[in-house]
Amino acid sequence: MKIPILHLTDGIHRFDDTINTESLNFKKQDIYRTPLQVAVELNKFSQNIQCQIEIKSTASYQCDRCLKAFESPVDTQKNLLFHIGPDRLETNEDDVVHVDKETVEVDLNNDIVEQLLLILPIKTICRNDCKGLCSGCGVDLNKEECQCGEKPIDPRWEKLKSLIK
Numbered sequence: 589m590k591i592p593i594l595h596l597t598d599g600i601h602r603f604d605d606t607i608n609t610e611s612l613n614f615k616k617q618d619i620y621r622t623p624l625q626v627a628v629e630l631n632k633f634s635q636n637i638q639c640q641i642e643i644k645s646t647a648s649y650q651c652d653r654c655l656k657a658f659e660s661p662v663d664t665q666k667n668l669l670f671h672i673g674p675d676r677l678e679t680n681e682d683d684v685v686h687v688d689k690e691t692v693e694v695d696l697n698n699d700i701v702e703q704l705l706l707i708l709p710i711k712t713i714c715r716n717d718c719k720g721l722c723s724g725c726g727v728d729l730n731k732e733e734c735q736c737g738e739k740p741i742d743p744r745w746e747k748l749k750s751l752i753k
């Protein structure tokens with residue numbers, strides 16, 4: 589997504605776009621299959637352009653426990669500050685991007701991808717109380733009772749078993 593900045597007047601400017609994730613070329617595209625609704629708001633004041641990128645979409649995951657496919661809404665924001673000109677802007681903010689004053693447009697695709705990867709959960713679980721699959725027979729324990737005897741054995745029976753031996 590390219591944003592023209594060369595002749596931008598001071599004040600607020602808004603850009604909306606729908607981005608097909610295939611055009612972004614990044615890993616984890618299997619998760620982000622739904623087109624991204626991107627809204628960019630720029631606020632220009634002299635040599636600075638505050639940039640807020642809002643990304644909405646739907647992520648497709650596979651549950652780590654039961655392996656079922658499920659979807660989850662994505663609604664995330666990233667803020668950048670473009671600083672125009674030869675001088676360096678001294679600030680504690682990490683996301684300052686220095687551009688020279690001849691820059692016609694800025695490309696936000698890398699920032700969008702970065703943000704999508706940043707918000708990926710470490711674990712993907714379809715719901716908090718997902719019981720997962722039985723390690724013995726593989727049934728989905730959310731749907732059916734396991735029949736394979738993987739249930740913990742009553743310690744009293746365990747004792748009896750050893751007596752029989």
Ligand SMILES: [Zn+2]
Binds near residue numbers: 655
């Ligand atoms: Zn699950």
Ligand SMILES: [Zn+2]
Binds near residue numbers: 723726727734737738
């Ligand atoms: Zn089982």
